Amino acid sequence: MQRIKAKKLTLGIVGGGPKSWIGHVHRISSRFDNQYEIVAGVFSRNPNISKKFGKNLGISKDRCYSTYQEMANKEAKRNDCIMVVAIMTPPSSHQIIAEKFIDKNIHIISDKPFAGNLEQAKKLYKKIKSNKKIKYALTHNYSAYPMVREAKRLVEKGKIGKIEYINVEYIQDWSSGKTIKKRNSKKILKWKIDSKIVGTSAVLNEIGSHAYHMVIYISGLKGKTIIADIKQISNKIKMDNNAQVIINFNNGAKGMLWTSVMARGGVYGLRIRIFGTKGSLEWIQNDPNYLKFNPSKGAVKLLERGFFNAEFSKNFSRIKFGHPEGYLDAFANIYREFASSIKNNSKKRYYFPNEDEGLETAKFIDACKKSSRRKKWVKI
Numbered sequence: 001m002q003r004i005k006a007k008k009l010t011l012g013i014v015g016g017g018p019k020s021w022i023g024h025v026h027r028i029s030s031r032f033d034n035q036y037e038i039v040a041g042v043f044s045r046n047p048n049i050s051k052k053f054g055k056n057l058g059i060s061k062d063r064c065y066s067t068y069q070e071m072a073n074k075e076a077k078r079n080d081c082i083m084v085v086a087i088m089t090p091p092s093s094h095q096i097i098a099e100k101f102i103d104k105n106i107h108i109i110s111d112k113p114f115a116g117n118l119e120q121a122k123k124l125y126k127k128i129k130s131n132k133k134i135k136y137a138l139t140h141n142y143s144a145y146p147m148v149r150e151a152k153r154l155v156e157k158g159k160i161g162k163i164e165y166i167n168v169e170y171i172q173d174w175s176s177g178k179t180i181k182k183r184n185s186k187k188i189l190k191w192k193i194d195s196k197i198v199g200t201s202a203v204l205n206e207i208g209s210h211a212y213h214m215v216i217y218i219s220g221l222k223g224k225t226i227i228a229d230i231k232q233i234s235n236k237i238k239m240d241n242n243a244q245v246i247i248n249f250n251n252g253a254k255g256m257l258w259t260s261v262m263a264r265g266g267v268y269g270l271r272i273r274i275f276g277t278k279g280s281l282e283w284i285q286n287d288p289n290y291l292k293f294n295p296s297k298g299a300v301k302l303l304e305r306g307f308f309n310a311e312f313s314k315n316f317s318r319i320k321f322g323h324p325e326g327y328l329d330a331f332a333n334i335y336r337e338f339a340s341s342i343k344n345n346s347k348k349r350y351y352f353p354n355e356d357e358g359l360e361t362a363k364f365i366d367a368c369k370k371s372s373r374r375k376k377w378v379k380i
């Protein structure tokens with residue numbers, strides 16, 4: 001377990017209002033390890049809803065703000081200004097909101113995707129790199145599961161040899177059991193059908209980004225060229241709902257990524273398989289405490305979180321092996337490590353996803369769109 005220091009980091013929040021599920025996840029996860037105290041926020045674009053919500057969370061009246069601009073400006077003038085801001089608004093607003101707080105030297109934890117499109121992603125990346133006083137974390141939370149980290153460690157130790165093939169899929173079902181028609185699409189899919197809000201591609205920004213991040217995180221590889229086939233709901237509803245991508249990696253490995261938000265009955269199905277010259281690894285989000293390690297010589301091994309055969313995973317576990325541990329814990333790992341990195345400011349290795357991985361994922365998504373449009377291989 002990591003050492004927990006007493007002093008908490010003060011946290012402000014943008015987004016994640018009453019109906020946002022992920023807002024709830026951020027607020028719980030930030031408090032898991034007593035590293036943060038939520039002291040300020042703007043939770044909705046509607047100032048009345050925002051202030052009422054903030055008050056119910058126990059935030060003092062003078063720190064429940066109407067807009068993120070007001071929050072950044074007023075907080076920056078306080079002696080007890082927030083140290084970190086967590087952003088959980090729709091994709092195309094991530095860049096502009098993050099930049100406002102970077103200008104005030106406030107650390108950022110942002111939900112994915114890194115930005116709405118590649119142009120925004122490049123601007124944000126430059127801005128983050130230009131301010132040495134701040135750190136940036138991106139909540140690609142699946143990479144923070146203990147057994148995903150164990151998988152990364154096994155790859156780094158050469159246990160599966162040189163990686164040759166990667167297969168990843170992340171599928172969901174946003175249909176609510178209905179046939180999506182023009183007249184019901186807004187009600188069911190909300191801002192996800194608006195490309196100005198969701199950005200380059202709904203399916204790739206919303207969940208494909210997690211799948212690609214998982215690939216580059218565990219393997220340490222980067223995509224070099226891709227060919228993609230992206231499908232939209234229909235000619236009338238132009239939202240991307242399915243993408244199949246073939247990837248050539250920078251070490252010569254081959255990969256396939258399938259992501260869909262209209263895979264009927266497919267609920268939170270994130271699965272990854274990585275094959276190397278000495279064996280393979282398999283992890284499935286619905287059974288997160290186990291990692292299959294299949295050496296090419298010998299029987300398959302089932303590695304269990306927190307157990308002696310998965311030593312590294314203990315660093316990211318709170319609950320003893322045998323008891324289930326899951327989504328919130330993984331999310332909280334990002335908050336915990338980000339806090340440690342801010343407090344310690346050392347050269348120690350931290351595992352939270354950062355701007356480099358964010359930009360890499362934005363480049364991948366942009367290349368997928370180009371490839372699908374041109375029906376050709378495209379460089380990332």
Ligand SMILES: NC(=O)c1ccc[n+]([C@@H]2O[C@H](COP(=O)([O-])OP(=O)(O)OC[C@H]3O[C@@H](n4cnc5c(N)ncnc54)[C@H](O)[C@@H]3O)[C@@H](O)[C@H]2O)c1
Binds near residue numbers: 018044091141206
């Ligand atoms: N990491 C994950 O697993 C995960 C899961 C779900 C959603 N997300 C991400 O979280 C983000 C939000 O998604 P959501 O489903 O919660 O959306 P949502 O529409 O349900 O909630 C967004 C909230 O932000 C508020 N908001 C929007 N713009 C704002 C602004 N300028 N100032 C203050 N508040 C503002 C809205 O009022 C709303 O309360 C997206 O980027 C999405 O991709 C991540």
